[in-house]
Amino acid sequence: MNVQLEDTCGKREAVLNSTLSLLRKHGFHGTPMSQIAKHASVAAGTIYHYFESKDALILELYVHVKNKLALAVMAGDDEHQTYKERFFNCMLNQYNFYIENEDSLVFLEQYVNSPYANQHPEIDSQLFVDKVISFFKYGIENAYFKNIDSRLLAPTIKGTLVAAAYFQLSQHMVFSKDDIIEVINVIWDGIKKQ
Amino acid sequence: MNVQLEDTCGKREAVLNSTLSLLRKHGFHGTPMSQIAKHASVAAGTIYHYFESKDALILELYVHVKNKLALAVMAGDDEHQTYKERFFNCMLNQYNFYIENEDSLVFLEQYVNSPYANQHPEIDSQLFVDKVISFFKYGIENAYFKNIDSRLLAPTIKGTLVAAAYFQLSQHMVFSKDDIIEVINVIWDGIKKQ
DNA sequence: TTGTACCGAATGAACGTTCAATTAGAAGAT
DNA sequence: ATCTTCTAATTGAACGTTCATTCGGTACAA
Numbered sequence: 434m435n436v437q438l439e440d441t442c443g444k445r446e447a448v449l450n451s452t453l454s455l456l457r458k459h460g461f462h463g464t465p466m467s468q469i470a471k472h473a474s475v476a477a478g479t480i481y482h483y484f485e486s487k488d489a490l491i492l493e494l495y496v497h498v499k500n501k502l503a504l505a506v507m508a509g510d511d512e513h514q515t516y517k518e519r520f521f522n523c524m525l526n527q528y529n530f531y532i533e534n535e536d537s538l539v540f541l542e543q544y545v546n547s548p549y550a551n552q553h554p555e556i557d558s559q560l561f562v563d564k565v566i567s568f569f570k571y572g573i574e575n576a577y578f579k580n581i582d583s584r585l586l587a588p589t590i591k592g593t594l595v596a597a598a599y600f601q602l603s604q605h606m607v608f609s610k611d612d613i614i615e616v617i618n619v620i621w622d623g624i625k626k627q
Numbered sequence: 628m629n630v631q632l633e634d635t636c637g638k639r640e641a642v643l644n645s646t647l648s649l650l651r652k653h654g655f656h657g658t659p660m661s662q663i664a665k666h667a668s669v670a671a672g673t674i675y676h677y678f679e680s681k682d683a684l685i686l687e688l689y690v691h692v693k694n695k696l697a698l699a700v701m702a703g704d705d706e707h708q709t710y711k712e713r714f715f716n717c718m719l720n721q722y723n724f725y726i727e728n729e730d731s732l733v734f735l736e737q738y739v740n741s742p743y744a745n746q747h748p749e750i751d752s753q754l755f756v757d758k759v760i761s762f763f764k765y766g767i768e769n770a771y772f773k774n775i776d777s778r779l780l781a782p783t784i785k786g787t788l789v790a791a792a793y794f795q796l797s798q799h800m801v802f803s804k805d806d807i808i809e810v811i812n813v814i815w816d817g818i819k820k821q
Numbered sequence: 822t823t824g825t826a827c828c829g830a831a832t833g834a835a836c837g838t839t840c841a842a843t844t845a846g847a848a849g850a851t
Numbered sequence: 852a853t854c855t856t857c858t859a860a861t862t863g864a865a866c867g868t869t870c871a872t873t874c875g876g877t878a879c880a881a
Contacts, residue, residue: 467836585791587794596787619818
């Protein structure tokens with residue numbers, strides 16, 4: 434078995450968390466491995482025990498964060514509810530995940546707009562594809578949405594929500610739950626059939 | 628007068644354009660000054676004649692690009708048209724600017740999600756604020772939009788459009804003008820009064 | 822003669838990564 | 852229980868490279 438990859442005392446996790454936290458304030462080029470090591474209370478060499486390189490660390494962090502996002506978004510999903518109810522639940526979950534995990538939001542946005550995403554389009558969270566993407570595919574196939582190019586739906590929905598969450602965080606303000614429901618309504622009114 | 632900032636034979640502009648182009652493929656940390664100099668056919672030292680540092684170069688590039696965006700978005704704006712017509716014109720202009728200036732789109736997205744934007748929130752294009760922001764303020768004040776928090780409108784609108792444009796570029800596909808009109812309709816249906 | 826534009830080799834700091842050495846702990850033997 | 856052995860985990864100083872920036876110098880225009 435891969436005993437050497439088991440991360441017995443949580444140092445791997447500590448490195449991932451420290452990287453996430455430092456990346457937000459200083460960006461990728463402003464976050465040296467030495468600083469990650471210090472923040473994670475780990476020697477520089479230890480990072481290379483768990484990750485092949487700084488690039489590999491970033492890629493694994495991306496999958497790590499997106500896995501957590503997928504779990505959060507689909508939390509409490511109930512197939513007996515109407516599709517609209519399920520949609521609102523997912524959207525609210527997603528929004529809350531972002532504002533409760535600011536570092537994750539900023540990192541995900543940095544990542545998708547970075548050369549990493551372009552150079553490694555095959556890297557993604559299997560969990561996210563299986564759960565979240567599938568949910569929207571279901572909505573498209575069962576015609577809950579307007580008849581627009583299905584490839585346009587995901588970015589349209591995501592863009593609005595991320596923009597709102599990002600705005601809230603960057604402006605250090607708080608929107609009420611009703612404000613957010615209103616935003617989700619904007620999305621829903623925009624894309625729903627009819 | 629600032630004769631030393633006049634850029635007699637276009638080297639300043641060349642540096643800005645080269646930076647924009649290189650940043651897209653390699654990101655900030657992957658784009659050394661030496662490479663920018665080579666790409667712009669300029670000596671490394673020359674860059675420092677026009678820009679105080681690499682950071683200053685990025686900041687000035689941001690304003691430069693956003694100025695061009697502002698001009699493009701408001702092109703052909705006609706105050707005699709209905710607000711909806713003007714809105715569609717702006718949105719279409721913005722979308723077209725993005726897909727005709729991929730480097731600019733990627734850079735702007737990279738920038739707003741980078742520590743630069745957080746550390747220099749005061750830096751922006753005066754032209755953009757005066758023209759584009761004003762146009763949306765007008766729409767809010769005259770109640771063309773739903774009664775949602777006005778601070779939520781801009782990110783909501785922008786997010787959708789940028790996401791669609793970014794998606795088109797990242798997937799190397801082409802949406803027809805009708806497809807885009809449809810996206811703008813999604814936005815309009817979402818935010819318009821009633 | 823003075824100052825601006827420009828050059829590109831040189832500089833020094835910072836960085837990602839390596840590696841020889843040390844520790845920790847588990848498994849096996851006595 | 853105790854000792855032995857083996858391997859994974861960890862350390863941090865050292866290495867070689869790369870990079871942003873500097874600076875002494877040239878060319879040219881006013």
